[in-house]
Amino acid sequence: MENYQELTLKQKSFFRSGQTKDVAFRIDALTKLKELMSSHEQDMIAALKADLNKPETETKRAEIGLVLGEINFMIENLSAWSTPNEVETPSTHSGATSFIVPEPYGSALVIAPWNYPVQLAVAPLAGAIAAGNCAVLKPSELTPHTSNLLAKMINENFPEEYLRVVEGEVETSTALLKEKFDYIFFTGSTGVGKIVAGAAAKNLTPVTLELGGKSPAIVHEDADLDEAAVRIARGKFANAGQTCVAPDYLLVHRKVKDQLIGKMKEVITNTYGENVSENLDFPHVVSERHFDRLNEFLRNGEVVAGGHSDKSRLFIEPTILDHISWEDPVMQDEIFGPILPVLVYDEIAEAIDAVVERPKPLALYLFSDNEQVQDDVLNTISFGGGAINDTINHMTSHYLPFGGVGNSGMGAYHGKASFDTFSHFKSILKRSNK
Numbered sequence: 001m002e003n004y005q006e007l008t009l010k011q012k013s014f015f016r017s018g019q020t021k022d023v024a025f026r027i028d029a030l031t032k033l034k035e036l037m038s039s040h041e042q043d044m045i046a047a048l049k050a051d052l053n054k055p056e057t058e059t060k061r062a063e064i065g066l067v068l069g070e071i072n073f074m075i076e077n078l079s080a081w082s083t084p085n086e087v088e089t090p091s092t093h094s095g096a097t098s099f100i101v102p103e104p105y106g107s108a109l110v111i112a113p114w115n116y117p118v119q120l121a122v123a124p125l126a127g128a129i130a131a132g133n134c135a136v137l138k139p140s141e142l143t144p145h146t147s148n149l150l151a152k153m154i155n156e157n158f159p160e161e162y163l164r165v166v167e168g169e170v171e172t173s174t175a176l177l178k179e180k181f182d183y184i185f186f187t188g189s190t191g192v193g194k195i196v197a198g199a200a201a202k203n204l205t206p207v208t209l210e211l212g213g214k215s216p217a218i219v220h221e222d223a224d225l226d227e228a229a230v231r232i233a234r235g236k237f238a239n240a241g242q243t244c245v246a247p248d249y250l251l252v253h254r255k256v257k258d259q260l261i262g263k264m265k266e267v268i269t270n271t272y273g274e275n276v277s278e279n280l281d282f283p284h285v286v287s288e289r290h291f292d293r294l295n296e297f298l299r300n301g302e303v304v305a306g307g308h309s310d311k312s313r314l315f316i317e318p319t320i321l322d323h324i325s326w327e328d329p330v331m332q333d334e335i336f337g338p339i340l341p342v343l344v345y346d347e348i349a350e351a352i353d354a355v356v357e358r359p360k361p362l363a364l365y366l367f368s369d370n371e372q373v374q375d376d377v378l379n380t381i382s383f384g385g386g387a388i389n390d391t392i393n394h395m396t397s398h399y400l401p402f403g404g405v406g407n408s409g410m411g412a413y414h415g416k417a418s419f420d421t422f423s424h425f426k427s428i429l430k431r432s433n434k
């Protein structure tokens with residue numbers, strides 16, 4: 001069994017030296033990380049092509065661009081965020097002052113998944129650095145080219161007592177989780193999230209869990225169907241549906257269902273071509289296990305768009321399934337692939353009830369300009385975050401903390417929320433003896 005005690009002890013000792021608490025040190029580290037991302041752009045494009053057949057434009061936008069934007073935002077704001085914040089003092093404590101000091105936890109463990117293997121590893125790592133922590137990053141074994149590249153980039157340019165990438169499978173994760181880290185940041189499935197939370201509980205280590213779930217796209221009868229079709233199709237089929245915030249299923253008003261499906265079929269053709277299997281840029285499914293799981297869903301309901309698959313290339317065509325019920329296998333768990341089941345409703349209350357009865361989703365998308373409907377949905381359904389008349393773009397704003405709730409996770413990051421997540425806020429009352 002692997003043992004990471006020596007590594008964690010080295011990191012704790014380096015942390016105690018106080019170097020990572022210096023804001024200039026953190027800015028230097030973030031700047032170096034940024035430069036590494038830029039100088040390895042071509043390597044990352046090649047690694048993601050090999051691991052997921054991810055097209056260059058997607059890698060540049062969703063993996064590299066997004067992370068560089070996050071790092072730049074952190075560098076710009078770090079001095080302000082890390083300055084102790086003076087707050088009011090109650091009159092019962094006269095003569096005293098009060099302030100809140102953000103301090104790093106110590107050594108943080110970041111465990112990342114495979115679907116955006118650069119973004120979901122490096123964005124939390126940047127948060128850990130910004131807040132002044134040391135960190136160990138465990139990328140996913142399912143995207144080995146990318147994990148290997150990340151290890152090379154970090155391990156050859158930072159000392160291990162500060163930052164370390166540890167590659168490996170479940171056993172490696174399990175061994176790392178045995179160590180007493182000061183913070184654990186996990187992105188992955190709800191099932192593994194429970195294992196991570198259990199391991200963290202043994203050491204009372206605080207955790208952020210960025211998990212998944214079934215995120216609905218609700219399309220009401222008044223929706224602009226042209227826009228809805230484009231935004232839902234792009235959000236769903238990007239990265240072949242392997243996006244944590246992708247719309248998992250469509251909940252559409254009965255009156256507009258056929259029209260919406262017709263428009264989505266056009267969008268799929270316009271975006272990916274008449275014959276998607278000939279589109280060499282369409283990402284593939286990450287593994288045979290996931291392919292087999294997804295392929296079974298193609299038998300659910302009625303295929304009204306797509307439906308083809310090719311195991312030899314781990315290819316599944318963007319597919320829309322009509323006449324689906326909540327009991328179908330495709331509706332039992334997060335799909336995480338390019339398959340969109342369609343369910344209908346007649347009253348918005350029905351749609352709301354259906355979502356509320358199930359585990360809280362990571363994201364929810366509502367297509368409607370009706371303010372009453374918007375209020376009803378926002379006020380009654382609990383979900384991580386989402387968008388009105390759009391999909392997935394809420395997670396690309398530095399100003400919107402990103403995270404789940406209930407089964408879709410706990411805690412949040414991005415922008416200042418990343419700094420906050422990796423910081424403990426120490427409250428101090430200072431009294432004078434004069």
Ligand code: NAD
Binds near residue numbers: 112170
């Ligand atoms: P996963 O849970 O299988 O694996 C995630 C990480 O955990 C990997 O590094 C893996 O090695 C490790 N791991 C796996 N089994 C483990 C175990 N038993 N003990 C300890 N560590 C273990 O998830 P995945 O398949 O890589 O990613 C897909 C899931 O992640 C989906 O559910 C998706 O919704 C979710 N996700 C969430 C977000 C988010 O930001 N909320 C982002 C991307 C993916």
